[in-house]
Amino acid sequence: xxxxxxxxxxxxxxxxxxxxxxxxxxxxxxxxxxxxxxxxxxxxxxxxxxxxxxxxxxxxxxxxxxxxxxxxxxxxxxxxxxxxxxxxxxxxxxxxxxxxxxxxxxxxxxxxxxxxxxxxxxxxxxxxxxxxxxxxxxxxxxxxxxxxxxxxxxxxxxxxxxxxxxxxxxxxxxxxxxxxxxxxxxxxxxxxxxxxxxxxxxxxxxxxxxxxxxxxxxxxxxxxxxxxxxxxxxxxxxxxxxxxxxxxxxxxxxxxxxxxxxxxxxxxxxxxxxxxxxxxxxxxxxxxxxxxxxxxxxxxxxxxxxxxxxxxxxxxxxxxxxxxxxxxxxxxxxxxxxxxxxxxxxxxxxxxxxxxxxxxxxxxxxxxxxxxxx
Numbered sequence: 001x002x003x004x005x006x007x008x009x010x011x012x013x014x015x016x017x018x019x020x021x022x023x024x025x026x027x028x029x030x031x032x033x034x035x036x037x038x039x040x041x042x043x044x045x046x047x048x049x050x051x052x053x054x055x056x057x058x059x060x061x062x063x064x065x066x067x068x069x070x071x072x073x074x075x076x077x078x079x080x081x082x083x084x085x086x087x088x089x090x091x092x093x094x095x096x097x098x099x100x101x102x103x104x105x106x107x108x109x110x111x112x113x114x115x116x117x118x119x120x121x122x123x124x125x126x127x128x129x130x131x132x133x134x135x136x137x138x139x140x141x142x143x144x145x146x147x148x149x150x151x152x153x154x155x156x157x158x159x160x161x162x163x164x165x166x167x168x169x170x171x172x173x174x175x176x177x178x179x180x181x182x183x184x185x186x187x188x189x190x191x192x193x194x195x196x197x198x199x200x201x202x203x204x205x206x207x208x209x210x211x212x213x214x215x216x217x218x219x220x221x222x223x224x225x226x227x228x229x230x231x232x233x234x235x236x237x238x239x240x241x242x243x244x245x246x247x248x249x250x251x252x253x254x255x256x257x258x259x260x261x262x263x264x265x266x267x268x269x270x271x272x273x274x275x276x277x278x279x280x281x282x283x284x285x286x287x288x289x290x291x292x293x294x295x296x297x298x299x300x301x302x303x304x305x306x307x308x309x310x311x312x313x314x315x316x317x318x319x320x321x322x323x324x325x326x327x328x329x330x331x332x333x334x335x336x337x338x339x340x341x342x343x344x345x346x347x348x349x350x351x352x353x354x355x356x357x358x359x360x361x362x363x364x365x366x367x368x369x370x371x372x373x374x
Contacts, residue, residue: 004038005180008146011035012181015103018254022275022322025306026075028174031106033181034080036145036216040201044177044185049169053137053207056123063185066169069113069121074166076191076318077277078198079105081221081244084252085359087367091352095359096231102252102366105277107320110189111172115160115205118169124161124207131158137212138188138199145216152214153197155190155245157207165281166191166318169202191318192280194244194361196221217243223356234357246280248361249349251288251323251341253368261372262329269326270373272301274339274366276321282345285321291338292327295351295365298340301325317344329373339366 006012015021015032044063051059082097083104089095115136126134134157141150159165170178170189178184183200190197196216211217222241228234255273256262262270276285289298301323306316321341329335340349352364 002142003041004143005041006035006038008037008144011037011146012039013098015101018103018252018257021103022254022273025107025322026174027106027108031108032080032104034104034195036147036151037143039181040142041180042142042185042201047185049186049202050204051118051122052204054125054209055207056125057121059122061118063171066113066171066186069117071111072114072166072168073109073111073314074168074189074191074318075107075109075314075316076189077105077107077320078189078195079247079277081194081196081247081360084362087364088355088359088362091364092355096357097359105320109174110168110170112168112170112186114163115167115169115188116163118205119161119207124157126157126207126209131161132156134207134209135211136160137206137208138202139204139206139214140199140201141203142201147220148215150214151199151216152212153199153217154212155193155197192246192283194221194247197245211243220358221360222358223361224358226355228357244361247277248363249277249279249341249343249347250363251276251339251349251366253337253339253366256368256371258368259370261374263374267326268328270329271324271326272337273324276323276341278343279345279347282343282347283317284319285341285343287342288321288323289340290325290327292329294336295338299325299327329371331373333372335371335373336367336369337371
């Protein structure tokens with residue numbers, strides 16, 4: 001019998017303090033947790049991942065089978081689609097969902113076989129010219145969830161089959177086996193895509209012509225239009241709005257924290273630190289700017305080089321970027337700092353995105369407000 005921790009009624013959902021989160025390029029511990037049900041403690045020796053659907057060979061792969069395939073390392077940020085929901089809720093208007101602040105993200109070193117290699121092994125039968133509309137669905141049947149009997153998600157088959165998309169079936173996180181709360185013994189990692197698609201405790205992979213039918217693909221994690229401003233009205237839009245895939249370019253100010261007392265150094269400056277994320281496949285982040293005057297003028301921040309990345313062949317395209325700068329602030333209360341990021345694809349963080357009912361994909365300027373400068 002599978003041991004379960006937490007419950008459907010009270011799943012584990014938490015985020016770390018921002019100052020602690022940005023203290024290291026690789027999130028070694030205390031990363032965020034997002035769950036829709038209990039955490040199963042699975043026996044890796046008995047666990048199997050089935051590959052079904054429009055394939056030539058139905059597979060049942062053990063963890064040993066997955067370990068025997070070529071292993072690939074990806075350094076990427078994984079973030080909840082609801083990261084920064086609190087800001088949308090308080091800056092714009094009320095939304096539905098967990099009140100995530102700015103810490104529902106982690107940057108980790110993941111390792112496992114490419115999903116592409118598993119699909120090639122099974123023999124995809126869908127013609128290549130239909131890959132852009134077809135999907136690879138992922139499922140975990142280990143526990144019921146809050147809104148469905150199982151958890152599922154899917155991504156485009158075309159993305160899954162691209163070697164440079166770096167989608168893997170992760171067996172390791174930061175050079176160690178996955179922990180139970182992060183999907184042991186195997187999870188999907190979909191770089192650049194909302195964390196909701198990186199299914200933990202993976203049981204099944206299905207190649208199919210349509211999206212996953214699961215609740216969390218069809219009735220959640222979508223950017224609904226502003227006119228869908230209540231649960232009842234949203235019912236008319238779930239089937240018309242695409243599921244979130246790529247996450248937008250973003251940045252956050254971690255230090256100083258909102259409503260904090262800021263000390264000025266001997267040089268008359270205050271240190272500002274944070275993280276930035278590229279949009280989807282358009283990484284890495286190439287620029288972060290900080291403003292002390294509400295966005296009228298901007299100064300470039302220093303992008304902190306990743307000294308921890310000793311694997312020269314591992315791309316940082318999918319990783320977050322830590323940054324820092326020093327700014328001069330006049331003494332007094334009610335001071336505010338803003339940040340904005342630009343990625344390699346030319347995507348620039350906007351001042352404020354459009355409101356949506358679920359409060360997902362918020363990427364307005366990073367902000368630290370109500371500061372008191374001593």
